[in-house]
Amino acid sequence: MAHEAQIQISCAQFEPRIGEKDRNVETSLALIARAAASGADLIVLPELCNSGYVLESREEAYALAEETATGETIARWCEAAAKENVTLVAGFLERDGVKLYNSAVVIGPDGVIGAYRKTHLWDAEALFFERGDLGFPVFHTRFGRLGVLICYDGWFPEAWRLLALQGADIVCVPTNWVPMERQPPHLPAMANILCMGAAHSNSMVVAACDRVGTERGQPFIGQSVIVDHNGWPVAGPASRDEPEMISAKVDLSQSRRQRNWNAFNQVVRDRRTDLYGEMLGTEARPNWY
Incomplete structure (x- = not known):
């Protein structure tokens, strides 16, 4: 597969609204079109961006969930990726039989490439979601090898390292970062520091797309960021409280x-x-050399 070394990445930070699925998807489609018009090859959207995040019941969660193969949201994102000739990584609420997952889908111009299920659940997510059971897959795209983590996964160095050892050139992070206790106001958000450290210590690009706003009393911190393989931000951190598109060109080679x-x-x-x-005791296969 011939890989395009230099690509433009866009992270579309916005404010999904809980339960307003049609509105959230329409917003995401408008942002995809806007990013593509500005030259984006790869677009990252936030965690659970089609459903909202702060769920109140399993009934609500099931009503908002959809299957990867048949979901209306996935179909519309596939149409947009084909129309705009882009690759998309976006968080959604996945249903697999009676199980629910906090997932992200990877979509190229030709359709769904694969999906990732959040491995490390944060706080009350454990009331609604199963822990991810797909490991840490690396997806082959037209511009290189792509890994995905979701939010709290980024606090585990093993997750980054296993993606790196499988040859990931870039890791996309759909996320809903929340405030960390005792965060010094004069320092970068801990989430940003973790992205920078992971990019540096694994020599790979990181594109993390957060959301903004407050949902059912839970504030989110924004500050989406794109980090080069040396660990330095090349776009962002974005606004703490406003929707914002950040973009950067990176040379994955x-x-x-x-x-x-x-x-x-x-x-x-x-x-x-x-x-x-x-491989840290996993059955993943190295693809580094």
Whole structure:
């Protein structure tokens, strides 16, 4: 597969409204069109952006959920990706039989490429969702290998590392970041710091798209960010409280070419696999070399 090294990434930070599925999808479609018109190749939307986040009951959750293969939201996003010739990563409320998942779908111009289910559930999510059971898949796209994490997954270095070891060039993070206790106001959000650290320590691009607003009393912090493979922001952090589109051009081939930090050190090669497992005890298969 021929990969396009340089791509434009856009993160479309907006405010989904709980239960207003039609309105949320229409908003997302308008943002996809806007990002594509500005040259975006890859567009990232927030976590659970078609449904809203703060659920009150399982009945409400089931009513808002849809299957990946037959969901109306997925179909409309597929139409938009084909029309605009873009790749899309977006969070949605997935139903699989009687199980519900906090998921993200990866869609290319030719349709659904795959889906990821949030592995690490945050707070009351455990009342509604099953823990993800798909591991940490890496999806092949026309511009490179793409991994997905969702929100709280980003607090686990193992998740980033397993994606890196499978050859991910970029990790997209649909998210609904909430305020962290004791956050010093003069420092970057902890979520931003984690994205920067993961990009740096794994030599891969990170594109994290948050939401804004307050939903059923829960505030969200915005500050979507795109980070290059060296760990430095190249777009954002976005506004803390307003919808905002952030975009950046990145050369994904550089994350592969420049993994050597100096004449002696290469972050993947330097791992002590004599002391810990190559793939951290998982059945994932390395695709690094």
